[in-house]
Amino acid sequence: MFFHGIHPGFRLSRIPAIAVACFFLFTGSLFALPDTRGWIHEKSDLPLHPDLITGTLDNGLRYVILPHHTPRNRASLHLNVQAGSFHETDSQQGLAHFVEHMAFNGSTHFPPGTLIHYFQSIGMSFGGDTNAHTGLGETVYHILLPQADADGLEKGLLVLSDYAHGLLFDENEIEREKGVILAEKRARDSARYRTGQALRRFLLPGIRSNERAPIGKKAIIEKGDRAELLDYYNTWYRPEYMMVILVGDVEPVEAESLITKHFAPIKARAPERQIPEMGKFQHKGDAFFHHAEPESGDVSVIIATSRMLSPRKDSIRSRKESLTLQLGSMLLRHRLSDRLSDPATPYTRAVAMADIQHETILSTRLVAISPQDKWEASLSLMEQELRKALTHGFSEEEMERVRREALSRIDRRIAGFSTTPSRKVADEIIRAMNTPRVFTSPEDDKALFADFIENMTAEDVLEAMKEAWGDDHRLIAITGNTGIDDHTALSRMRSVWKESTAIPVAAPDMAEAAIFPYLPEPEKTVQPLELISIEDLEFATARFANHTTLHVKQTDFEADTVRVLLSFGPGRAHEPEEWPGLSLAAPALVNLSGTATLDRPALARALAGKGMSVEFSVAQENFRFTASARPEDFSELMNLLRHRLLDPSFRTEAWELSRRWAEQQDRRMDSDIAATMQHMAPSFFASFDPRFSRPKASEMDEAMRLAAENWLAPAFRDAALEISVVGNVNPDLVIEEVGRYFGDLSRSPRKEKIIRPLSFNQGARATYWVATQIPSAQIRIGFPTTGLEPMEESRGLSLLARVLSDRIRREIREKQGLAYSPRSFHQASSVYKDYGGLYMHTGARPDQAAMVRKALMDVAEKLKKEGVSEEELRRARDPLMTGLKERFRNNNFWLAGVMAGSVEDPRQLDRVRTLESGYLEITTKDLTRLAEKWLQPDRASSITVLPVGEEGL
Template sequence: MIMDFMKLTLLQNAIGFKNGMKKRFFLVLCGICLFSLLITCAGAPKGEIYGGLGQPSDPVPVMEKARTGTLPGGLRYFILENSTPENRAYLTLAVKAGSVLEADDEQGLAHFVEHMAFNGTARFPEDELVNYLRSLGMRFGPEVNAYTSFDETVYGIEVPVETGADGIRRIPSTALAVIDDWTRAITFAPKDVDDERAVILEEYRARLGAMDRLRRQMLPVLFKGSQYAVRLPIGQQEIIENAPASRLEDFYRRWYRADNMALILAGDFDGAALEDSLAEHFSISAPATPLDRPSFDLPNPKKGQAEVLILTDPELTATRIDIYYKRDRQIPRGDLSYYREEIIDILIGRMLGFRFEEAAAKSETPYIYAGAGNIRYGSSSRFYVMTAQAKTAAAEDTLAELLREKESLLRYGFAENELALAAGSLVSDMRRMVSEKDKQESSGYINYMTRFFLQGGNFPDLEWELDAIERMLPHIGASDINAALKDYFKYDDVTVFISAPEAELANLPTEEQTRRMLRESRKMKVSPPEAAGVDEGFLSSAPNPGQIISRSSDEETGAILWELSNGAKIILKETNNKNNEIIFQAMARGGNSSAAPEDWRSVELASEMITASGLGPYTHADLMKKLADKQVALSFWTGGYYRGIQGSATNEDLENLFEMIYLGFTDPRIDPEAVNALLDQRRTALAQRSANPEAFFADEVNKVIYGGHPFFKPPELADLSTVNTGSALAFIQRCLNPADYTFVFTGNLDINAMQSYAETYIASIPQSESFDEWTRLEFRRPGKAEKTFYKGKDDKSLVYMTWFAPVSYSEPLSAATQVLTEYLDIKMTEEIREKLGGVYSISVGVSVSPVPEGELSMSVFFACDPRRADELSQAVLDVIGQTAIDEDTFVKSAAALKKQWETSMQSNSYIAQSYANSSVLLDLPLSRLNKRPQYYDEVTPADIQQLRSLLLQDGPARFVLYPGE
């Protein structure tokens, strides 16, 4: 797998927002987290700004519970004992070898070596490694994976732990043998290498498209003068086709050395016992010669240098502006001064994220969204990046807005209230993380330690961070923020990329216009930021409470069941999955299909309108500020046949969640300006959607499988002119009878508090006319059909095959469909990918839907060489139609599902969703969730055969997209 660090829709380390009522920032686990009092303007001496922690060059202490060291051969290791999720261990091998280390005739071989790691090692020849991992119930993708980037290759597996006769929990020795073989004993049999070429070439093909074409034009400009400009990890097609096995082994032996790799282990095992025995499992020898790994960095920034690249592509669907400001080189350090710099960067990112989101909610803003953040390449190269997606015909205005924001930052920085909001938000996040310190996911720790090994920096304990931030943050003020901002733009060495659909060419600024805008931006008129505050609380006074009129419990699950005086039903399930998390799901029957046909497009957008508009008397921007220092989220959603509300909170912020639920039911809000901004976003998204071959194909398939029914028809630009906010609000108001809903709460519940809040904020919601049934829409499934489409520039086909059959829903049937999905996934991978070399990946899905009537469905999707579309389609039919069931694969399939269930049961969201489904959609006991492993065990090969026979009675409907003629 290729790790793509040039995805233009994301910024590494950028702090930004997505649509939703409560906005979150992603913080790498145990990364820069903040806990503080109010920020004060600081001008303290250096000794004080570190709050007594030490001097600027003093090291940040390494996480105390992490065991680190070096094995006799020189292999570094990181071990972390962590019990979430239970009974699981995560094993990672990180290698500081990526595509930048390839010679000219090796381009693509770092990635090729990664593939070969799964195709044979000394102790696991051919497919034995894959078979072993599947025997543990592990699946490729979620639990077994690897990636190659410019600078590194990283392998990861997840396995169940074993408990020995001595009671010690251990990683299976065979799993450790897999990692050991990867360090020193990957085999490169010529036949295996030749077989894998086809798979890698199909991965190469799968990546073709508009974004790949942009990437290949942009990287040489952005990385000019460095190895990164000429070393895309996927490599060169002719080298992949022709490189001999010996050349791959040369690369492997040169860079997979003990002093260039690290073993990173985290999970529910005995860490001390593992460390004591580690040398017995890993026998890689010390290298005979010192490591000579070159470091590749970008040229130093030059004052006033500007590069502009304007690109169009017929398959692009969006116009993007990306501005890269090159910064001084900096190697990540593990000292206090670097830690403080990171805190300041996070604060700036969060403040700017608030600004961008508030602006995007205004209809006059020329962009749909914007973001900014620092990114790194190599050991020390850095950029500060500002990026935005422009509305239709608004590229020049969007560029102007980004430049205006830059000038505002340089001249005025941030207002004190912006700093306070950012600090409050970070305070809340840090408190949440500390409260869950023993419930953090092992996978997060793995990512954190891997980043530390590969990039440097620090990884302290959460408790140390809490103490450090308490000491440092009061001394971070406006002067520190402004100094950092000036450093971001110190050289004004800038690269501007403007990428757009060909249809937008006439609306784009020229290169000369862009350069002129860059020069003249320094003279722009900008205003200082407004210091707008927000009042506390949601409700001026608590509503008159209702009552709980019925109390019972579910004997099999222990769930508490209440019925309220207004007819609402509540299910409470206490868990210890998290220390301080409460998940909320409310669901009711009846959805968009019950609206009048002329209102379908309006009600389809109704929940998004509500979310974009705010809540009660508060605009979306008001809510963003009110919730900045809280851990609470709430959103509405509607589907074709049912609807709901979902949310989450900590115990400290739980009353705010209930207040928001009450406001959502009693005072739904549609803000005309927010709706106009939302519709602008939709117009922009739909204007060029059909230019993208994948989107075009998906829309055409959708039309056929739903028989052309107008309700299911993909939205088109013209449909937006029919959207009516009055119809949307009327539909939402129809959906707000509390008696229609079952409210589910899972997590670390305080039952007494839940009773008080339920009576005050849910039982008090007035009843209205019931809307508690779905409307069935009649349409005809395609049966056996063949549809061919032509679109796209690349030598790539997409194939989608689907089958449908009417059935009566049952839990055993649902379990059987999951087993069949797993079974076919393995078989398709073995046959279509491994044996035929026809695809990079192939997806299979079998499911049974209960709503509005039972229906069984199966689908297969893959991308391939257009000349092989028919051959591979027939191979899919052959796999599905096999009369005999492979017992070994069947057993692995059921085992994988049971392992997945074990992990899922440690998720409060999973339990809440299951209980809501049981109560509202299925009318089944809550205990169906606990019985799932039993259902998997009871599925037989005969059940699988019966399912296949039922599906194959009619169909398939096959859809093939070929390149445009």
């Protein structure tokens, strides 16, 4: 969710997943649709990004070019069609998306069945480097070019120009693609999707977008013919509605010339059609809405307003107005979130949002996720918190926190823009053009808005919040697994609302100031005993006398970030046998607890504006803190990690909150196909080893919390440390700061870790049923393989999985139309000796699950018998090699894939040294041998998840 008018890359705060889950209906091009033709910056007082090159061809087609050097020698290329499902007629619902699918099924220069092979031949992967999406107001085609030279641009622009005016709409391909689209429709169907559809109609009555979900209607898709598809295509894929977006390591003059060459000949192919009217609505008074969704794992409680405004253009004034409103939402969000540390809080997640969408609709909302038996208490609490904020406003301490956070994010945007990946920058430009908003630079954002934020007062925010929320109406919605009928729910909602609004609200008690750091500073900086330079991999290792090891690598991959991984102690592989699932429950206990001195809300207040992130996890081989910060805050980040180690907390209230989350997951498992597969598949293939299953909420009692504390605390207190640091930071400074904050800690020597063996569940079948009305199934088949070593074998299996995935796509998706995104992948363990699996996974219609399973096995058997061709090897390896070049310029790769863990497994360094050469040395003979060796049908196991009532496999 982006603020109205603010540069799309400039977020004042991260929107929690709850906002996405409950209010995805408000994101993207959902209302509309303002006329996006022409250039918005020509009508605004906002400055366009100075490096952005814009142009308009004689036929009206526009282009945007931004020279950008991350990643090097690559370019992100897009055809942005500013028309989507909103523009469909009643008889075309779903055809905008259908047209998008047909772009991959035959065009002037690429006959049916050849385009994906073409992408693979130039080193691109289907789905990763090339894809498309359809929204209400846009259809966008994406190509991440492996080479940004003239030849690479020529190849990419040829494809985009075919998308723009050269689609064939072969009737045989149309019929075949219907099955794929219907499979995608099944895959996207969910309780969340259905709830979103219902909420749209309640919150925005009479708006055209309510009836224009991009996936469309089944009957229209089934009847879709060439004439209807051509009508939509020729009407809306016209030059003035299309835009070429190019961001990358390109020469602008050359790029403009090539764009002109490929797109200037395009002409309108049908009469212009008027953009449909958006519709109107007006809410008055309080309105209540209940949408029962038994397949949801929880209940969503929503308080909202929606009102239509006079159209307003993007301007400095509109951005300042929206900024004020957004800081108010941040303040309210912090209050709602801070209450989670109180066990009496009835909800488990909550968020506040407010924004102006597409110039004409002001939306405000509070959303909370609640257990089934707590929604009434959640509704009452949210109503009172909202009224409390609107009545009494906010304190200066609260304001200072959000000011610091907002200003910090502006500064990080400036520091990090040059190393933001071109695809992400291109996406931001596309969002700006389709909103429409002026695409401004981070530097201009700071010049225009930093002082405004710095001087914003609590009174300014309160005034904006009162105006946004107003007094003319409230929209109160309860959705999800309420367990009651509409009449009962609405009656109880009205009663709760009436009682709550009658309760006076007092100004909130302000929290005490949180002080950090609070532990004594170390008395001295300890020097390492040994400093080893790993010259070929360009990093250094420092060993300290207290058994702490540091790896540090200086990079320029992320200008604004230094990343840290602190690993210690045992891991998931060493989970106590008497406490199954403990390793999967432990991270939330640590992350929700803060420190012993500062609980999570207090710690967040103390660190506001620092942009530091610290998260605890339990990896297979050890405990981990994964952290990041601005380079200038590296010393404070080390101090924060020291505090987390020396002053840990395992709070009862944190455990209780995580237990309530687990309850909601358990309920999802009862009715969600994908959630059940995600939970059960790892355990099933691992012979139901308890280390691969999270505990049920009913098992998460106080005894289990104590067991987690007893397992974690000794390692926090005493275990040897391995600290890996990578980023835009001076290695000498890193060594000094690590020596200061960790060199004096008393730590025991590393001990040999005994790992219980793990065995693959061979030749087994399992079916799980869930109580759902959604006609969908999921199937996963696994062939037992080997671990990460020998490296030649596991690399070959990874390539073999790519070949198998390509065959599955062609057979299951393109030829038979049985599934939307069937795939294959290989997983090899570096921890469990000889443990690995080559998997095939897909969704399916429940009544076709057995047929699809057989089809998957047939593809694998055919590959085993036929072997791998040279063309298949090339199509699998070339995109992989393109990706490897990117990986070497990725901080996380060096952090978690190379340096961390190299103390216990020095072979990691040799693996990275031979990464490219190892894959290049693999031959078709090698892959054919691996297929014959590992694709053994009698050893394969399969897990299927079906709706209740369907016959098992």
